[in-house]
Each structure stands twice: as structure tokens, then as C-alpha cells.
Amino acid sequence: MNKVYSSAQEALEGLLFDNMLIASGGFGLCGIPELLIDAIVESGVKDLTVASNNAGVDGFGLGKLLETRQIRKMMSSYVGENAEFMRQYLSGELELEFNPQGTLAERMRAGGAGIPGFYTKTGVGTVIAEGKDHRDFGGETYIMEEGIFADISIVKAWKADETGNAIFRKTARNFNPPAAMCGKICIMEVEEIVPTGSLDPDHIHMPGVYVHRLIQGEHEKRIEQRTTRQKAEA
Template sequence: MKVVKDAREALQGLESGMSVMSGGFGLCGNPEQCIKTLAESGIKDLTIISNNCGNQGRGLAALLQNRQVSKVICSFIGGNPDLATQYLAGEVQVELNPQGTLAERIRAGGAGLGGFFTPTGVGTAVADGKELREIDGRLYLFEKLLKADFALVRAAVGDKLGNLRFYRTSRNFNPLMAMAARVTVAEVDTLVEVGELDPDDIHLPGLFVDRIFEASHENPIEHRTVRTREAR
């Protein structure tokens, strides 16, 4: 059975020194319960693979504040003072990837590919030490797959086989990471019985998910931008 009681049970086997992928773009679509449980666990020396690794002191930033992270593989650290400070102080190693490269490296990891050639980063610091190849007259550089020990993902609806359906822009890196780890943990807003999800509506087939549990989510807003209705 893939269904587990809570995040604590879902994270069994996650130990210090491991690599962990965490879905989410900023604070949107984060596996909030897994992050919270990890922050309380005392596990350290983690390599975190995530687009932002937290933001505004929240989300994965809690792990940074607890000094549980030794390396971050991400694409953007703006708006994340914890990471910027520890990076500049040399306390955390940061590997910056172009966002599309990060996504595709994870996809490659899950899809059984060794890597891929991309034009992104040619002629920049990203190309340092990487193989260049001219293909049909254009220069590409080689980017290697990314895998992890654990992937922590979040979806709106999941069934007991691990089939997942995402909601709005909470999808982002979640389905990609779910494919690329030795153990994939999914926390879902709503856990349903097998057969309740229409097969056409399943965004990620359950074979990628090892453990699943239902959890409530705060869905914090980073930048609350609204407009006002004009008076009629």
C-alpha cells in the first residue's frame, strides 16, 4: 500500500547527507507538510534540488535557517535572504541552473536519459567545463541528468495508487521531480479512492509515486496583487 498516515511516516528512510527534490515555484505548490516535518527532524547535510529553495524566509528557507542544508541546486535565489546570506558566507554551496535546464535535467533523470544538448547558456558562465557541440550550425552545450534520493511533491488530488492531478500553477516542477527520485512522496489536498479520478484527468500516472498522504496546505501568497472593481 502506498498510502501512509502522515509526513513523518512518508519520510522514513530519509537520512542526513541525502539529496532531496522539492516541488514548487516560490511558495506555490510546495510540499508544505513534508518540509515542516523535515525542518523538525534534525536531519542535516542535505542537498536540496528546488527552483528557489524557499522564499521570504518561508518554505524550504526553514531548512536553511536550521542549518540542515549543505548544497542547493536551483535557478533563482532572489527574494531568499537566507540562501543569499549563507551562499555569500560560503556556508552553503549553490549550483545555479537556467530554469529550463533545471527542469529538463530532472525530466531527463526520470526519463532514463543521460542528459541533453541545449543552446541555453552557451557563451556564459553556465558553459564552464561543459561539452560543446555544433548541431546543424548552432552551438549547444551538454547538460547532465539530475536524480535524487527523495522527491517531495504536492498535488491537489491523488488516489490510493498514486495517480495525481495538479491544480493551476502549483504543478510547476512537481510532476518532473516525482519521476526522478528513488523514493517519491506525494502529499495531496484530497485523497480519493481508485477509480474516482477520470483516467483522462490524471496528470501524473501513479507508478511514479511510492508514498502518498492527505494533508492540508496553507498556500501562502508571496505578492498579493489585486485590482479594484470600478464603481458602476
């Protein structure tokens, strides 16, 4: 089965519809599927629910979908670095389901493993626990969280072979693998596609069985916060 497509638009063809749930990989601006996000903006699909650690920054990444009002609800851990995200949330224009980062990653991983729910201590005694099932294990209270089963996943890898076996670089490995796992259809963009069999199996972070469509492209790779210091005096 050929998984390689010529563009993000072609890879998303026939998959997008209003009110869908999209799981998006990336951490801040690191490892975000920027080409696929741009294609979703162009499609005009609306009333989206997006599960992602955050929503990028103003004017870039998922921030573009916020500016066009195509996102109805975010399932996220972090609102910072995006003024429009914060503004829409505080004004009641955007629904937000806050998740601790580890819980969000595990909800995605659980969905990919076919697990509908699991119990965790994270969030017990806070607003996160409100309305959720509580159970005691070993004298400790846990709350139940539901697995995320997304209509599609959009993720970015550094390198992949033609079957989708993928390698992620550094921080991009945080959310991309679990996000990829939980989508009914996973579309992955990469910096380089190599021939099948050319990757060392011990270096592969995610097997291609989770990847359905694959594109290669050029990426902007913005730096979210550039921090510099003065040159030391000789």
C-alpha cells in the first residue's frame, strides 16, 4: 500500500468534516505539523475539537486555526504564549478542556491502545476531578480519565521510511507518538522520507502500522522564545 502523498492537501483529501476531533502532535512550536495545519485552514472545515498540548502561538501552528475561528474546543494543557487563545477562552468564545500534560499524553496513548479509560491520582482534589468517577486503590483516591479516540491525527517526524516507520527528534517525541496512535487515520509530515529498510530498527520510535498517509515537505521551524546573552568580555 502506497502511503506517500505529494502534498498536505492531497493527504487530507476525503478526511475532513465539520465537528470532527483532531489529535495534533508537537510541543510548543517543536515538532508541530505545520503543513497539515495550513491545509486544514485552507479547507475551511469548522467547529473542530483539537486535542493538543497547546495551540502554538499567534499566527502560527494551531494559532492560525484559532484566528480563523475554525476551532470550537481545545483539549489542552497549556494556554500560554498565545494571546488569541487566552482571549477567546476568557471571553467564552472557545471551549477549553484542561488536562495535565501527563494525563493528556496518556489519554492519547490509551486511545491508541484501545483502552477506553484509566485511573490516575493526578488532579484528585482539584477542579480537574469534578464530575469524574472516583475510586480507591490501596487506600488512595484516583479519578478516571477517558482515552482519546480522534477522527484523524496530524503529526510531524524528523525522518520516516516509505511505510511510516518514524524517528522523532528530541522534544518532538513528547506528544507526536501518542497523538499518532489515537487517530482512526494518521497523517504524518516529515523532513525526509527514506527507502524502506534503510532505518535501523533500534532507532525507530514509532512503527509504521500507526501511519496511514505520509508527506515530505519544507518546514519553517520557528523558535518560540529566543533567549540570548551578551558576549563575554575577553
